[in-house]
Amino acid sequence: MAGLDVLMERGVALDFIKEISTIPGGEEIVQCIQCGTCSGCCPASFMMDYTPRHLVAMIRAGLREEVLSSQAIWLCTSCYTCTYRCPMGIKITDIMYALKRIALRSGKYPRGLKVEKLSKEFVNMINRYGRNHEAELVFRFAMKNPFKSIKDIPLGWSLFSHGKLPLMPEKIKDVNKIKTMIQKAEEVGGL
Amino acid sequence: MMEYIYYPGCSLKATSKAYFESINTISAPLGVNFKELEDWNCCGASLYMGINEMNSFALCARNLALAEKEGKDMAIPCSGCYTMFRKTNQYLKDYPEIKEKIYKVLEEVGLSYNGNVKVRHLAEIIINDVGLEKISSLVKRRLEGLNVACYYGCLMVRPKGGVEDTENPKSLDRLVTALGANPVFFPAKVRCCGGTLVGLGEDIGLRMVRNLLICAKDNKADLMVVTCPLCHMNIDVYQPRVKKKFNLGFTMPILYFTQLMGIALGLDKNSLGFKSLIVPAEPVVSKYL
Numbered sequence A: 001m002a003g004l005d006v007l008m009e010r011g012v013a014l015d016f017i018k019e020i021s022t023i024p025g026g027e028e029i030v031q032c033i034q035c036g037t038c039s040g041c042c043p044a045s046f047m048m049d050y051t052p053r054h055l056v057a058m059i060r061a062g063l064r065e066e067v068l069s070s071q072a073i074w075l076c077t078s079c080y081t082c083t084y085r086c087p088m089g090i091k092i093t094d095i096m097y098a099l100k101r102i103a104l105r106s107g108k109y110p111r112g113l114k115v116e117k118l119s120k121e122f123v124n125m126i127n128r129y130g131r132n133h134e135a136e137l138v139f140r141f142a143m144k145n146p147f148k149s150i151k152d153i154p155l156g157w158s159l160f161s162h163g164k165l166p167l168m169p170e171k172i173k174d175v176n177k178i179k180t181m182i183q184k185a186e187e188v189g190g191l
Numbered sequence B: 001m002m003e004y005i006y007y008p009g010c011s012l013k014a015t016s017k018a019y020f021e022s023i024n025t026i027s028a029p030l031g032v033n034f035k036e037l038e039d040w041n042c043c044g045a046s047l048y049m050g051i052n053e054m055n056s057f058a059l060c061a062r063n064l065a066l067a068e069k070e071g072k073d074m075a076i077p078c079s080g081c082y083t084m085f086r087k088t089n090q091y092l093k094d095y096p097e098i099k100e101k102i103y104k105v106l107e108e109v110g111l112s113y114n115g116n117v118k119v120r121h122l123a124e125i126i127i128n129d130v131g132l133e134k135i136s137s138l139v140k141r142r143l144e145g146l147n148v149a150c151y152y153g154c155l156m157v158r159p160k161g162g163v164e165d166t167e168n169p170k171s172l173d174r175l176v177t178a179l180g181a182n183p184v185f186f187p188a189k190v191r192c193c194g195g196t197l198v199g200l201g202e203d204i205g206l207r208m209v210r211n212l213l214i215c216a217k218d219n220k221a222d223l224m225v226v227t228c229p230l231c232h233m234n235i236d237v238y239q240p241r242v243k244k245k246f247n248l249g250f251t252m253p254i255l256y257f258t259q260l261m262g263i264a265l266g267l268d269k270n271s272l273g274f275k276s277l278i279v280p281a282e283p284v285v286s287k288y289l
């Protein structure tokens, strides 16, 4: 990782870029030429506080706090356009995923967003049933108050009456195996 | 009869009934048997990847291990699941440290995986294995005069590695042509629908949906076809909100490609899931039913 030496020469804190480099293929981040292709094609960049190119530069500059508390990482829809088009082969989508994970673990996500609650509910659902329904979960989070009766919400009612909201998610037979697997996966770990 | 191991995914059992039903209805006439993978679990979707990568690979690997025992290609109707499985397969191959860890996880529940499952999108199977020639020979009601915007979305074509051209895919357009309809120019065909953004910040997600609808309308589409339940959720279910928020003066039915095929093949309209669409399709498709 020749790029790291250059950064070190300039006295930049390297912890953060090293952390990001531990994800599969993550070390390629030092190859970024700041061409802006990722920002130009990102469908969400128009709403981001920092564009993908900017975030990559910030990671390389060691701006840990600023990156982790940015809104931008939560606006990434994992569409993979940037990853496909990056001329340097940087897996920007994977980096965005990694940033989400680090931000969640360190509690550094922007307060206005419901990311923590959404993530927790999702994980619980999988652990309990082995199945989930992402769209349904997201839909519940899109509602102002998820605990309101579903009849009070026109869209909720319309979904329900179209047979789109089952009351219970399906459960798999071997749900204990899912728990065992998740425990083991957490033990062997990774970022 | 061609056989595949079918991984419907969680959405098809809930919000995307229309997809599930129409796949069931068209598969026999097409000569395809989609055999559901027994006791499959959630792939983790994009959400789990943003929470814990190894757990996410583990969830996918269990399904792949179960599917491998069946010795057939895996048919996946949801583009999100499709990408999760493709990615897991790829990373197990490319990164020995991930492989080693995941093998340990599988061992813990008495499973093993040798990386041999071929992960395929159901649309691609229908287009390439059944083939357009056969499909057009089965058409009972050609969809003459119907203008269709073919929306591929993100994860059927990205990341690279599927069979489709990534920047300008044309397979759905060819399928629609084989049904007698007219695929319109639709430059937003691989532009993101917003994924799960509506859940986090409604405005941004709805804006992305609006852009797709306007692009389709400007190019004179009568309806849009999709290949993914999350795209469908965004563009169909949230369409009334988009319409209100941005004062759109039109609505556009959003059909799964399998529903459109069902119409053209002259199959029973009551088993094609039209009732569970939020934006009704009848005004546009009734003349072909």
Ligand code: SF4
Binding pocket: A031, A032, A033, A034, A035, A036, A037, A038, A039, A052, A053, A056, A085, A086, A087, A088, A089, A090, A092
């Ligand atoms: S596209 Fe790649 S090289 Fe260009 S700015 Fe983005 S990350 Fe850097």
Ligand code: SF4
Binding pocket: A038, A041, A042, A043, A044, A045, A052, A075, A076, A077, A078, A079, A080, A081, A082, A083, A092, A093, A096
């Ligand atoms: S994967 Fe994320 S960062 Fe990359 S283009 Fe898509 S939304 Fe933007």
